[in-house]
Amino acid sequence: MVSRVRTSVATVTELFARRPWTQWIAILAAGTLALSLIGGGSFLGKSVVIGLTQHAPLVLAAMGFALLYRLTGLINVAYSETLTWGAYIGWWFNTSLGWNFYASLLPAGLLAGALSVATYLAIFRPAKQRNMGALEMIIMSFGLSILLRYSFQFVFGYPVRFYDVTTSTTARVLGVGVSSFRLLALASVLILAVALYLFIQKSTYGLQIRALASDEDLAQVSGIRPLFVTSLIWFIAGVAGGLAGAFYGVGSNVAYLLGWRQFLFIFLVVMVGGRKSIGGVIIAGIATGIAWAAMNLRLSQTLYAQLVLIVAFIVILKVRGRRTAETGKV
Amino acid sequence: MNLNWLDAFLITGLFSVFMVIGLALLLHLQMGLARIANFGVVGFWGLGMYVYGVLYVQVDWPFDDPWRFLLSALAGVVAAGISGLLVGWLIADLDEDGVLLGTFGFATIVWILATTETALTKGALGLGGLQFPYRLGNAKQNEALWLLILIVVVALIMLYVWRVHRSPYGRLLVAVGGNEPLAQSLGKPAFRTKLGVFTVGAAGMGLLGVMYGVLERFLETSNLGVDLTLAAVVGLVVGGTARLWGPVVGVALTVGLFDIVIQSYIPLPKSWYGQAIPVLREMVFGAVLIGILLFRPLGILGDMRRDKLMRSMHGE
Amino acid sequence: MSDLQNSAPAARPEIRVEGAVKSFSGRVVVDVDELVLGDQPIEGLIGPNGAGKTTLMRMIMHSTPLDRGRISMHPDGPGGEEIVLSDLPTFAMAGRGLVKSNQVIMDFDRLTIWDSLLFAVAGARCERPYRVFAEHDLFDAHEDEIRGYLAYFGFTDPMGFAQSAGEKKLLDIVRCLLLKPRFLMLDEPTAGLPDELTEKVMDKIRELAAAGTAVVIVEHDLNVIWSLCDQVHFMAEGSVILRGTSEEIRAHKTVVEKYLGEGHV
Numbered sequence: 001m002v003s004r005v006r007t008s009v010a011t012v013t014e015l016f017a018r019r020p021w022t023q024w025i026a027i028l029a030a031g032t033l034a035l036s037l038i039g040g041g042s043f044l045g046k047s048v049v050i051g052l053t054q055h056a057p058l059v060l061a062a063m064g065f066a067l068l069y070r071l072t073g074l075i076n077v078a079y080s081e082t083l084t085w086g087a088y089i090g091w092w093f094n095t096s097l098g099w100n101f102y103a104s105l106l107p108a109g110l111l112a113g114a115l116s117v118a119t120y121l122a123i124f125r126p127a128k129q130r131n132m133g134a135l136e137m138i139i140m141s142f143g144l145s146i147l148l149r150y151s152f153q154f155v156f157g158y159p160v161r162f163y164d165v166t167t168s169t170t171a172r173v174l175g176v177g178v179s180s181f182r183l184l185a186l187a188s189v190l191i192l193a194v195a196l197y198l199f200i201q202k203s204t205y206g207l208q209i210r211a212l213a214s215d216e217d218l219a220q221v222s223g224i225r226p227l228f229v230t231s232l233i234w235f236i237a238g239v240a241g242g243l244a245g246a247f248y249g250v251g252s253n254v255a256y257l258l259g260w261r262q263f264l265f266i267f268l269v270v271m272v273g274g275r276k277s278i279g280g281v282i283i284a285g286i287a288t289g290i291a292w293a294a295m296n297l298r299l300s301q302t303l304y305a306q307l308v309l310i311v312a313f314i315v316i317l318k319v320r321g322r323r324t325a326e327t328g329k330v
Numbered sequence: 331m332n333l334n335w336l337d338a339f340l341i342t343g344l345f346s347v348f349m350v351i352g353l354a355l356l357l358h359l360q361m362g363l364a365r366i367a368n369f370g371v372v373g374f375w376g377l378g379m380y381v382y383g384v385l386y387v388q389v390d391w392p393f394d395d396p397w398r399f400l401l402s403a404l405a406g407v408v409a410a411g412i413s414g415l416l417v418g419w420l421i422a423d424l425d426e427d428g429v430l431l432g433t434f435g436f437a438t439i440v441w442i443l444a445t446t447e448t449a450l451t452k453g454a455l456g457l458g459g460l461q462f463p464y465r466l467g468n469a470k471q472n473e474a475l476w477l478l479i480l481i482v483v484v485a486l487i488m489l490y491v492w493r494v495h496r497s498p499y500g501r502l503l504v505a506v507g508g509n510e511p512l513a514q515s516l517g518k519p520a521f522r523t524k525l526g527v528f529t530v531g532a533a534g535m536g537l538l539g540v541m542y543g544v545l546e547r548f549l550e551t552s553n554l555g556v557d558l559t560l561a562a563v564v565g566l567v568v569g570g571t572a573r574l575w576g577p578v579v580g581v582a583l584t585v586g587l588f589d590i591v592i593q594s595y596i597p598l599p600k601s602w603y604g605q606a607i608p609v610l611r612e613m614v615f616g617a618v619l620i621g622i623l624l625f626r627p628l629g630i631l632g633d634m635r636r637d638k639l640m641r642s643m644h645g646e
Numbered sequence: 647m648s649d650l651q652n653s654a655p656a657a658r659p660e661i662r663v664e665g666a667v668k669s670f671s672g673r674v675v676v677d678v679d680e681l682v683l684g685d686q687p688i689e690g691l692i693g694p695n696g697a698g699k700t701t702l703m704r705m706i707m708h709s710t711p712l713d714r715g716r717i718s719m720h721p722d723g724p725g726g727e728e729i730v731l732s733d734l735p736t737f738a739m740a741g742r743g744l745v746k747s748n749q750v751i752m753d754f755d756r757l758t759i760w761d762s763l764l765f766a767v768a769g770a771r772c773e774r775p776y777r778v779f780a781e782h783d784l785f786d787a788h789e790d791e792i793r794g795y796l797a798y799f800g801f802t803d804p805m806g807f808a809q810s811a812g813e814k815k816l817l818d819i820v821r822c823l824l825l826k827p828r829f830l831m832l833d834e835p836t837a838g839l840p841d842e843l844t845e846k847v848m849d850k851i852r853e854l855a856a857a858g859t860a861v862v863i864v865e866h867d868l869n870v871i872w873s874l875c876d877q878v879h880f881m882a883e884g885s886v887i888l889r890g891t892s893e894e895i896r897a898h899k900t901v902v903e904k905y906l907g908e909g910h911v
Binding site for chain 2: 707709735736737738739740741745746748752753754755756757758760761764765766768770772774775777778779780781784785805806807821825
């Protein structure tokens with residue numbers, strides 16, 4: 001009996017090692033099972049629907065952050081401000097100019113991308129040329145984050161802002177009432193996420209980006225313009241952040257702390273899911289969103305869900321960090 | 331004693347300047363010498379403050395001040411120290427990313443618990459009922475004495491840091507921060523060293539939190555935001571992360587300039603004080619952090635000078 | 647001898663390598679079936695570039711984890727207590743008397759030469775967070791010893807920082823010597839040093855070995871090996887293929903073909 005368990009554990013471990021995506025499927029299956037065991041089918045359905053509609057922007061935001069983290073090796077705390085910026089831009093076009101929400105996504109994404117490139121060219125590139133250490137880089141991006149955040153507050157004022165979207169009909173999905181606007185928003189976020197994923201995996205620029213990530217010198221030799229491609233990476237990351245911010249904004253409201261409030265969770269999702277692949281970020285983001293919603297349904301206070309998530313993620317990192325700790329010795 | 335020159339505003343301003351100097355000095359041990367970032371300063375500080383406040387107010391003490399205060403304060407310091415040990419254990423073998431996550435996550439957890447556990451902390455409403463552990467006379471005299479005690483405490487922290495620079499322990503911190511694998515190969519336990527410096531630093535931050543709680547006499551969760559961490563980091567980086575006097579110079583030029591000189595002595599339109607000044611302050615702090623790191627990464631005072639130090643200690 | 651140590655001089659420590667294999671991305675770099683180091687006072691480890699000498703040393707220090715196999719140390723000689731080295735945390739090796747110098751230059755940028763040496767001799771007891779007045783005790787206890795080394799090797803400005811690559815290399819070796827190792831491994835200790843300093847380093851090594859420390863040297867300068875070593879291991883393609891005295895090894899046909907080339911001897 002014991003030996004049979006042992007061999008099946010070994011088989012599963014080997015499968016995980018050979019095909020990493022099976023891990024994620026196993027995690028999702030285990031999560032689904034756990035949720036249905038806790039509260040039955042309706043609880044599962046509620047968690048999934050609320051989790052996806054409320055936390056879908058997390059997936060998009062985490063993908064942008066992961067792109068920067070994996071390709072430039074930078075922990076950019078100021079990334080959270082592209083979310084805030086995108087949310088404010090979208091809100092301004094939506095309310096002041098009367099644009100449709102989906103039309104206002106265009107300037108929100110583009111201007112957030114532009115902000116992201118600007119921070120790269122003005123600050124992070126010079127810092128890299130001065131061989132700034134990893135610790136100083138993080139502190140500097142922290143400073144940039146503060147500067148941008150309070151500048152937004154200065155410019156856009158103190159009141160909490162709301163998008164102007166007329167809530168239309170309510171549909172019932174898996175026994176949960178959801179406004180059709182939220183469903184459309186969810187679909188848009190998922191489409192954007194998949195598009196970004198495919199872009200990175202398939203397109204020519206995607207190939208160049210991946211080449212740059214694996215070896216900058218090699219990339220230069222093979223005719224890739226590093227400055228252009230790196231700027232492109234920052235731009236795409238900024239667009240993803242800005243769009244995620246606009247979706248967060250339309251889902252609840254816009255305030256200067258919008259991006260900062262999400263930063264810890266974006267960071268956690270990327271560190272846990274995105275060390276190896278962008279696909280892992282999508283799965284980790286979705287799983288986080290659903291777990292978050294499920295906990296909010298069950299726990300007495302919404303903040304407890306955040307507490308559990310932070311602790312769980314840090315424990316995962318600690319366990320994993322132990323395993324890789326061996327490499328950094330003399 | 332004539333205390334007319336010292337208004338309530340100035341007391342609060344001076345108190346926050348000296349408190350941030352203390353925090354930056356402790357951060358200097360962690361970040362300047364041992365090279366471990368701590369983005370959760372406010373978490374350790376806040377934990378000390380709240381543990382003290384909750385015990386002082388909510389426990390039915392059989393005796394009164396000063397014992398009631400001393401025991402609550404001691405519990406706050408110990409709790410912060412233990413949390414430092416725990417956080418240190420979590421992050422000591424992770425790289426910068428993990429350290430950022432762990433410390434920042436810890437500060438967020440402290441804020442969450444202070445907000446949710448309303449039975450103990452009164453949450454966002456704020457916890458009142460604290461008082462000075464002595465009664466001198468009027469409120470201003472009490473506050474002035476407390477400021478004086480804080481200055482003594484910060485001076486003691488500085489004395490400790492000054493001694494650390496001149497001790498084998500300081501050398502150990504610099505070595506582990508500079509080349510961890512080499513230090514390990516010479517038989518030095520890097521992990522344990524980091525745990526130690528995190529525990530000591532956290533306990534000190536907790537003590538400063540307790541002292542702030544006493545001065546304010548009212549604990550609010552809004553104090554637990556990122557602003558305090560920012561102030562300590564900016565002060566330290568501006569002055570010089572690796573220097574003993576870095577925190578003093580840096581905090582005086584940043585928090586001191588803003589919270590005392592600009593707020594008290596420069597005539598600004600009244601309407602600015604409520605909203606514009608705090609926002610501008612944070613903006614300037616962020617910009618200064620970027621500028622210093624780009625153009626003078628070691629701060630105004632520059633890098634540590636162990637050659638001068640060794641000559642002065644062991645001379646030739 | 648017995649007046650130097652508490653009891654009879656302890657036997658020389660030995661390190662056993664059994665079935666140790668390490669490969670990097672599919673290529674086997676080290677595959678040592680059985681190797682005992684510490685038989686003789688000073689042993690050399692030679693071989694062509696890429697033979698796996700440095701990797702083997704790193705595997706012994708467990709700074710490169712093994713794929714397979716077992717490396718153990720017997721601090722009191724064969725038959726005594728056995729320590730499996732991979733069970734020890736990295737920092738505990740020095741405490742058990744096992745010390746290695748570095749092939750590439752390793753230094754503490756912010757520490758002066760004096761700092762670096764005081765750091766090496768300082769025990770854990772004077773490095774606790776509350777021992778902030780321990781500096782003068784430490785200095786007084788080790789001043790003469792350190793001054794001895796500084797004068798012997800002639801550092802130009804010991805209160806300042808190590809300037810040249812050579813000084814940093816020497817500093818690395820002196821740090822190792824100050825740890826009073828029972829088993830010392832030296833990875834190219836004289837690379838980049840002028841001849842007179844090489845001589846001085848070799849003398850120190852002889853002194854140390856005579857006092858009971860086991861020494862293993864990896865070195866490209868074969869004159870150092872021939873004049874210093876009581877036994878030489880020859881490594882090629884990840885395995886130890888020969889062992890013998892200096893004379894046996896330098897006369898061996900395979901070594902000459904694979905490594906020395908004609909006319910070297």
